[in-house]
Amino acid sequence: MASDRGHGITHRDDVRAAQLSGLLTRRRQTLGLTVEQAARATGLAEHRYSALEEGAGHGIDLGALKRVAGGLGLTGQPRETFLLLASEPDVTPYDLVERRRPSIEELAHIDLMEPNPALITDHAWNLLAANASVARLFTDPAKAPDGERNLVLWLLTERAERRFADIDDVRADAVARVRGALAQIPADAPLQALAGRIAADPLGARLWRSRSPRLPAEASARRLRHPSYGEASVLVTTSRLPGGLQLIVHHAAHLIQSPAPR
Template identity: 30%
Template sequence: MADEDRRRALAEFLRARRERITPREAGILAGPRRRTPGLRREEVAQLSGVSVTWYTWLEQARDIGVSRQVLASLARALMLGPVEQRHLYALAGELPPEQPDRSGPGPALQRLVDALDPHPAYLLDANWDLVAWNRAEAGLIGDPGRLAPDERNLLRVVFTDPAMRTLLVDWEGQARDLVAQFRADAGERFGDPRAERLIRELSACSPEFTRWWQAHHLADFGSTRREFRHPRVGALTFDYVKLAALEAPGVKLFVCMPHDEPTREKLPALREC
């Protein structure tokens, strides 16, 4: 979206939300001669702590900067819900505010992951934290439940768990590809404090991560094939399928489909590991 179109869309969105709020809802005493539907511009400006002139320019789609602090004030003044807040920040060209951590992905998505057993499956959030997995996935990589919640991150597991270096047949190639995919993914959320914290921590403990991160390679997730050397089940080859969970923004479902018949035959044994 071009900058001018974005400013126009932002102006129209602000105007539409301003006009739908009654003075009573905003805690404002309406006079008897009020004709403006919803709130006036000066009232939104007062509630947001900005000047009337500046807010008027914003609704006129003028080329002015909008800080994250002002966006948060506007969201409160206009009583925006979570979806509307994300839309507001997107129109202003800013990352949405960080959402509070959730205890899980929701019962429906968790049931889906469980129903995919004996195929290994898991859910990653926008920061690649493991937020759900089934029994087969736990049998494949080790139960993420044994880790503290802030350690259940796919990149963190790949780069800090020594067992992953023998489990993945081509650990170096797979790990390097993951870094390139994460860089492309994180680039869409530039400035995200969770991503920046993860990058700092992995750079401090893994020279390989540091080297590959500084190379600035980018990669999309494609049809990925991974070979494993499982300590109990033996050789496994999976084709990875990735799907987005529309009901949970940023959450993606990964399913491991057996590439060959020997891998398919080992699925029940993997689930029991």
């Protein structure tokens, strides 16, 4: 096993360098490029690109590495693998996400989810899009001022308490999700801002301090109170979309389509 403790080089570093070298060499050869041509395509000096292809990626910032990936046409999983291998050890997959707005197709998808309330948030639960059922049942995002369209913060309000019979569990799970996300990317500004606002709210601060051991599921049964159709269990699902987005759907069609109580 190769190891040079005096210089901080470990077998793991050797494996990482070999994987990086193999990935870049295969990609360059697939494109039919020389090292000089690949360097020009990626915007690196030839000696820096050559060192990178030999597995020495450290010292190149993440922005430059993303340009290398673009110059070599790396997308999807190969792009993420390259960036993780070439970047500094403290870089996580969350740092590699290209933040974006919901696409036209995604907006159409949540409209097709009617009458199930469906919404799309960013990685910090800021509401980016919602269908009409969200406004009818929960709150109208269009009427909320900028900076006040956060799902987790809304769950701390009295209006949310009127909508969920099991609001204590809903809130605890939401705060646990934020805490988990912040543990993954502690330097993320939107998550830091959200954590600060939770801590500034007396109820939110109590939930944050409790640190109850929770592993929120991607699908949870909730007790929803509908103003016209009464109380019933609904399934709430969370799906991850590209770009760090989250699709959250309250599957309430069975409740809404049933006869209203007289």
